[in-house]
Every structure is written in C-alpha cells, then in structure tokens.
Amino acid sequence: MKTVLKCENLHVYYGSIHAIKGVSFEVGEGEIVTLIGANGAGKSTTLNTVGGLLRPREGSVEFEGKSILGVAPHKVVSQGMALCPEGRRVFAQLSVRENLEMGAYTRPASEIPGTLQTVYEHFPRLKEREAQMAGTLSGGEQQMLAMGRALMSKPRLLMLDEPSMGLAPILVDQIFDIIRALNKAGTTILLVEQNAQMALSIADRAYVLETGRIVNSGTGKDLLNDDSVRKAYLGG
Amino acid sequence: MLTHLINGISLGSIYAIIALGYTMVYGIAKMLNFAHGDVIMVGSYASFCFMMYKNVPVPLALLLSIVICTVLGITIERLAYKPLRSATSLAVLITAIGMSYFLQNLALIIWKADPKWYPDIFKDTAAIEIGGAVVKPVAIVSILVNLLIMITLTLFTNRTRMGKAMRAVSEDKGAATLMGINVNSTISITFAIGSGLAAIAGFLLCTTYSRLEPTTGSMPGIKAFTAAVFGGIGSIPGAMIGGILLGIIEILARAYLSSELADAIVFGVLIIVLLFKPNGLLGKKIREKV
Numbered sequence: 001m002k003t004v005l006k007c008e009n010l011h012v013y014y015g016s017i018h019a020i021k022g023v024s025f026e027v028g029e030g031e032i033v034t035l036i037g038a039n040g041a042g043k044s045t046t047l048n049t050v051g052g053l054l055r056p057r058e059g060s061v062e063f064e065g066k067s068i069l070g071v072a073p074h075k076v077v078s079q080g081m082a083l084c085p086e087g088r089r090v091f092a093q094l095s096v097r098e099n100l101e102m103g104a105y106t107r108p109a110s111e112i113p114g115t116l117q118t119v120y121e122h123f124p125r126l127k128e129r130e131a132q133m134a135g136t137l138s139g140g141e142q143q144m145l146a147m148g149r150a151l152m153s154k155p156r157l158l159m160l161d162e163p164s165m166g167l168a169p170i171l172v173d174q175i176f177d178i179i180r181a182l183n184k185a186g187t188t189i190l191l192v193e194q195n196a197q198m199a200l201s202i203a204d205r206a207y208v209l210e211t212g213r214i215v216n217s218g219t220g221k222d223l224l225n226d227d228s229v230r231k232a233y234l235g236g
Numbered sequence: 237m238l239t240h241l242i243n244g245i246s247l248g249s250i251y252a253i254i255a256l257g258y259t260m261v262y263g264i265a266k267m268l269n270f271a272h273g274d275v276i277m278v279g280s281y282a283s284f285c286f287m288m289y290k291n292v293p294v295p296l297a298l299l300l301s302i303v304i305c306t307v308l309g310i311t312i313e314r315l316a317y318k319p320l321r322s323a324t325s326l327a328v329l330i331t332a333i334g335m336s337y338f339l340q341n342l343a344l345i346i347w348k349a350d351p352k353w354y355p356d357i358f359k360d361t362a363a364i365e366i367g368g369a370v371v372k373p374v375a376i377v378s379i380l381v382n383l384l385i386m387i388t389l390t391l392f393t394n395r396t397r398m399g400k401a402m403r404a405v406s407e408d409k410g411a412a413t414l415m416g417i418n419v420n421s422t423i424s425i426t427f428a429i430g431s432g433l434a435a436i437a438g439f440l441l442c443t444t445y446s447r448l449e450p451t452t453g454s455m456p457g458i459k460a461f462t463a464a465v466f467g468g469i470g471s472i473p474g475a476m477i478g479g480i481l482l483g484i485i486e487i488l489a490r491a492y493l494s495s496e497l498a499d500a501i502v503f504g505v506l507i508i509v510l511l512f513k514p515n516g517l518l519g520k521k522i523r524e525k526v
Contacts, residue, residue, distance in 0.1 A: 053410060077416040089411040091404050102404050105397070106416035153416065 001028040003065075004157050004188050005050065005081075010059035012042075012049050019045045020056070021212040027157065027190050032183050034191040034199040034220070036233060037209035043192040044086050046209070047161050050190070051083035052076035063157070078106040082155035086162045086192075088146040092135030096126055099134050099145055103152030112152075119148040122178055140171040147178070151187075158182065159190045164198060176202055196233035200224045208233075238369035240491045241484065246375035248483020249382030250444070253437040254460030255467070255475035256389065257430030263406040263470040264426040267325065270332040271312060272434060273457015274339035279305040279435030280442045280452060281347055284354055294357050302435040309431025310424050318420070336454070343450035351449040354442035378440045385433065386476050393472065402426060406470070455499075459486075462506050468516030477517060482506075 005027040012020035020042045027033045035043045048054045050061055052073040061068050063079055071079065082103075091099050100119060104112045120127040123144045129137060134145055143163055150158060160179065164172040176198055183189050193199035200206055203220035208229060216229060223229045254276060261269045279301045286297035316335050320328045358373040393399035404412045405422045413419055441456055442448050459482060467478025485505055490498040513519065 051414060053413065072418075073413045074416050074418045077414060083414050085411060085414060089408050091407045091411065093407060094400065094403055098400050098403075101397075102400065102412070102415045102417070105401060109397070149415070 001030070003027070004029050004031075004063065005190065006060075006062045007046070007050065008060045008062075010046065010049060010056045010061070012045055012054055012056045014045075019212055020049070022059070023209070023212070023214055024059075025207050025214065025217070027188060029188055030183070030186070031204045032179070032189040032191060032202055032220075034193055034203040034206045035209055036193055036196040036199055036206060036223075038233075039194070040211075041209040042212040043209055044161055045212075047083060047159050047190070047192050048085075051081070051085075051159060053083075077153050077155075080155055081157040081159065082150040082153045083159045084146050084150040084161060084163065086165065088139075088142045090134040090137070090142050090145050090149065092133065094134055095131055096134055096137070096145055097130045099149050100126070100152050103149035106153060115152055115154060119151050122151070122181065123148050140167055140174070143167060143171075143175060144178075147175075151182070155187065157188045157190060159192075161192045162194060163191070164193060164195045172198060196229070197224075200229075238367060239371060240487050242366065242369055242371045242379075243375055244484035244487035245480055246371070246378045246483070247444070247487055248463075248480035249378045250437050250440050250479075251456065251460045251463045251483050252382050252476045252479025253385055253433050253440070254456060255464040255479045256385070256472065257434050258461050258464040259467075259469055259471060259475040260402075260426050260430050262464070264402060265313075265317070265423050267317065267328045268332060268461070269312075269317075269427075269430070270329070270457070270461075271335035271339055272430065273453035273455075273460070274336050274343075275305050275308055275312075275431050275434040275453070276438040276441065276457060277343060277448075277450060277453030278308060278339060278438075279431075280354070280438035280448050281343060281352075283435070283439050284352055284442070284448055287355060287357075288352075298436070298439050301439065302432045305431040305435035305438075306428045309427040309434075312431075313424060313427040318423075340450045340454070347450065349449065351447050354446045354448050356446065357443060372444075374440065374443045378444070381436065381440065382476070382479075385436070386472070389429075389472055398422075398425070459499075459502065462503065465516055466506055466509055468519030471516070471518045474516055474518035 003026050008024045010020050010023045023046055035046060037043050045054065049056050052068065052071060063081055068076055068079060091102065100116060101112065104115060125141055126144055126148055129141065134142065137145060163175050179189060180202055191199055200220040200223050206217065206220050206223050207214050208216035257272045258269065261267065282304045283297045283301035286292040286300050287294060312335055316331050317328060320331060361373045363370050364373055364376055393403060401417045402422055405417060405419050409419050460479065463478035463482040464475050466482060467474030482502060486498055486502050489501040493501060
C-alpha cells in the first residue's frame with residue numbers, strides 16, 4: 001500500500017505550551033485512519049498541523065512523499081488534501097452554492113460544475129438549499145456543507161475534524177455512512193473523533209492520543225476490543 | 237429646501253465613498269484605519285499638483301491620484317498594520333492614529349501649512365436646475381459617481397470570485413485559508429480599493445470646497461467613519477445609507493438650525509441612533525444556528 005501521509009516526531013507548541021509531544025503516524029492510500037482521544041489530547045492540533053494552519057517546532061509532515069512544511073498555508077489545499085475543520089466553520093453569510101465555490105477556489109472555473117454535481121449526489125440536501133445562506137442551515141446540514149466544501153477541491157486526502165460534534169444520533173449515522181461512501185469512491189480519509197465507537201467501527205486503522213502522545217494503535221477492530229480503550233473511551 | 241436636500245445628498249455621497257474605505261477594511265481586517273482620512277488628503281494634493289504644476293488634464297490627474305493612493309494604501313498596510321496582524325486591537329488602533337499624524341505632518345513638510353485653492357474644474361459648466369432647485373454641477377457628479385461605485389462594488393463582492401473570497405475572509409480567515417484563499421493578498425486588495433476610492437472622494441471634496449490643507453482629510457474622515465458606524469460597519473449598503481443620511485442631516489442643520497452647531501448635531505444624531513441600534517442601521521447580526 002502506498003503511503004499518502006506520513007508524520008514523524010511532530011512537536012507543536014502554543015506559545016510555551018507543549019501540545020504535541022512527538023507524534024508519528026501514517027495514512028495509506030484508500031484507508032480510513034482515525035485519531036481518537038479525549039478533549040485536549042491534541043487531535044485537532046495534529047490535524048491543523050497537517051493542514052498547514054499550525055507549524056510544528058520539530059518533526060516532518062510528508063504528503064505523497066513531499067514535505068509540506070515549507071508550503072504556505074493557503075497553498076496546502078492545492079497539493080491535494082482538504083481539511084474540514086472542527087465546528088464546521090461554514091461561511092454563514094455566503095449562500096450554500098457560494099460556500100461550495102469557495103471550496104474549489106484553487107481550481108479552474110470550468111471544472112467547478114462537474115465537481116458540484118458529484119458533491120450534490122453525495123449531499124442531495126445541499127442541492128435543495130443551494131441559494132440559502134449557510135448560517136440558516138441546521139447543524140447537520142452545515143456539517144454536510146462543510147464536508148461538501150472540502151470535497152470541492154477534489155482532495156486525494158480528506159481530513160475531518162469531529163464531524164459528529166453536536167449532531168443527533170440519527171444524523172451521526174448518516175454522516176458516517178457518507179464518510180464510508182466517500183472512501184469507497186476513492187478518497188483517503190483521516191478522521192478525528194471523540195465518538196470513538198463510531199470512528200473505530202468504520203476505521204481501517206486507529207491511533208489513540210493522550211495528552212499529546214500516541215499511546216496505542218492498531219486496526220479499528222482490535223481497538224474496539226482492547227480493554228484499556230474500552231475503559232477509557234467506550235464506557236467500559 | 238430641494239436645493240439643500242440635493243446638496244446634502246451630494247455631500248453625503250462623498251461621505252459614503254469615504255465610508256466604504258472604512259467599512260471594507262473593517263470587514264476584512266477587523267481594524268479601524270484612522271489614517272484613511274489622510275489618504276484622501278494625499279490624493280487631493282496629488283491631483284492638485286498634477287493639474288496645477290504639471291498641466292496634466294483633469295481625468296488623467298484624477299487617475300494618477302488614484303494610482304498613488306492605491307500604492308499608498310497597500311504600503312501603509314504592509315509596513316504599519318501587517319506586522320500587527322496578531323496584536324491586540326488597541327495596538328493596531330494606536331498605530332493607525334499614529335499613521336494619521338505621520339501623513340498630516342509629512343504633508344505639512346512637503347506642501348506647507350498655508351491652504352491651496354483647488355481649481356473649480358466645472359467653472360465653465362452652468363449651474364443645473366432641477367425642479368426649481370439650482371445646484372452646482374459637482375453636486376450632481378458626486379451623486380452619480382457614488383451610485384456608479386456602489387453598483388460596481390456590489391456586483392464585485394456578490395458576483396466575482398475575488399469578491400466572494402473577500403466575504404469569506406471577512407467571516408473566517410482560518411477557514412478561508414483552508415479553501416486556498418491567500419488572506420494577506422485579500423487584505424492588500426481591500427486596502428487598495430478603499431484607498432483608490434479615497435482619491436476619488438478627495439477629488440470631489442476639494443472640487444466642492446476648494447480649500448486644501450494638510451488637515452483637509454481628518455474631519456471628513458471622522459464624519460465618514462461616523463457614517464460607516466451609523467449605517468452598520470462592515471456593510472456596503474450601510475455605508476451608502478449612513479453617508480447620505482449624514483450628509484443630509486449636516487446640510488439641513490447648517491441651513492435651518494445653526495452652522496456652528498451643525499457638526500455637533502450630526503454627532504448627536506449618531507449617539508441617539510446607536511443608543512437604539514447599537515449595530516447601526518444595517519448592522520450585521522444574523523443569528524447563527526450552532
């Protein structure tokens with residue numbers, strides 16, 4: 001299996017706070033890999049570092065064999081990876097359609113209609129709400145929009161930060177079905193989740209983060225049955 | 237009465253054009269660029285010098301002053317504000333005020349304190365009569381120019397890729413970066429547009445009032461800032477409505493109440509409006525579902 005993303009010995013600081021302490025992990029082509037862990041374990045920090053929003057003080061991030069550490073943050077997306085940020089962060093005062101267009105900002109205008117079509121196939125609801133301001137969507141719809149927007153750049157690696165946050169269980173199921181479908185359609189997925197049960201059940205492989213360090217890793221199935229993981233994250 | 241009203245709309249149109257500079261920069265960079273009024277002054281001196289000393293034709297002089305202000309705006313942002321991108325808003329505010337005094341004193345050194353008299357470029361055009369009201373041609377030109385700018389800017393921000401990116405940056409810089417939008421260059425472009433508009437406003441202002449000195453930009457600058465807050469800072473139509481209302485109130489107050497107290501009345505109205513509508517007339521407060 002080809003390695004798409006390779007992070008080695010990442011150290012990230014917020015000022016003097018040492019948030020990530022030597023994290024290393026890999027994502028292979030076609031995989032769903034998840035990082036699970038409690039609040040403040042460093043999951044989002046890791047993802048934001050890969051996405052170029054944060055700079056590590058030490059360590060390397062390689063995407064398809066090329067280091068992305070020297071790449072300007074706004075140029076990371078054109079390398080072929082997209083980050084769907086925590087809390088969705090859709091542009092509330094732009095329409096659904098305009099939000100999606102922003103997702104394809106780095107791509108030629110002629111390619112947008114085709115990708116838009118594909119995104120609407122995954123998220124028919126967005127098509128219905130095309131002209132609506134994103135701020136007026138429900139939480140689940142905003143999550144779909146945030147994911148659709150990330151897909152508009154046609155990423156080979158899609159990074160999702162807490163897609164289930166604040167959603168009703170039925171919507172969580174729906175979002176995870178879509179994640180699986182996107183993966184089947186050929187997108188490699190790196191997923192950060194607090195909902196460990198859900199994340200592990202769809203993941204090929206998983207890493208457990210605790211206070212800035214990876215403390216456990218394995219296949220999704222193995223970790224679902226792992227005693228320490230069950231105790232800490234799956235409610236016994 | 238009609239004459240005063242048209243003159244008010246005309247003055248208000250100039251305020252509106254200046255207010256756009258404040259409101260756009262605030263919307264994108266979340267800062268109050270108090271040096272904006274002084275960019276107007278620099279633009280006015282620039283077009284004045286080209287017309288009077290170099291005999292450059294009026295349209296070309298205006299165009300050159302727009303170019304100069306655009307470059308000035310970008311330079312101010314790069315040198316003074318960009319290094320403070322992550323600093324507290326108070327530090328940025330103080331820097332903006334400092335930049336304002338810097339430009340005024342630079343103008344004092346270059347052009348001296350005694351006022352220059354801006355040429356009346358419409359002196360050969362007769363006054364225009366509309367329904368019994370007689371107004372100067374520059375008043376009508378100001379109103380038309382303002383309308384043109386408003387329509388162009390609205391189309392730009394709603395229809396073009398760059399304009400939509402600007403709106404995205406004004407909402408969430410981090411998310412915009414993730415989309416591949418270069419936030420720094422978007423901020424530069426915003427300063428460029430605002431400063432270019434300042435040159436146009438300066439040209440109209442000085443054609444209307446003729447007197448040009450290093451402090452020419454500060455009072456209209458403050459009033460246009462007031463207009464931007466009045467209309468709802470960050471909102472383009474708000475700047476337009478705020479500017480025009482402010483112009484009308486000022487001219488009517490001057491004509492019917494007291495010319496000494498006109499400015500006090502203008503700011504008094506602002507205070508009253510903000511008491512009842514703290515976000516301004518068209519202030520953005522869309523409720524977001526979370």
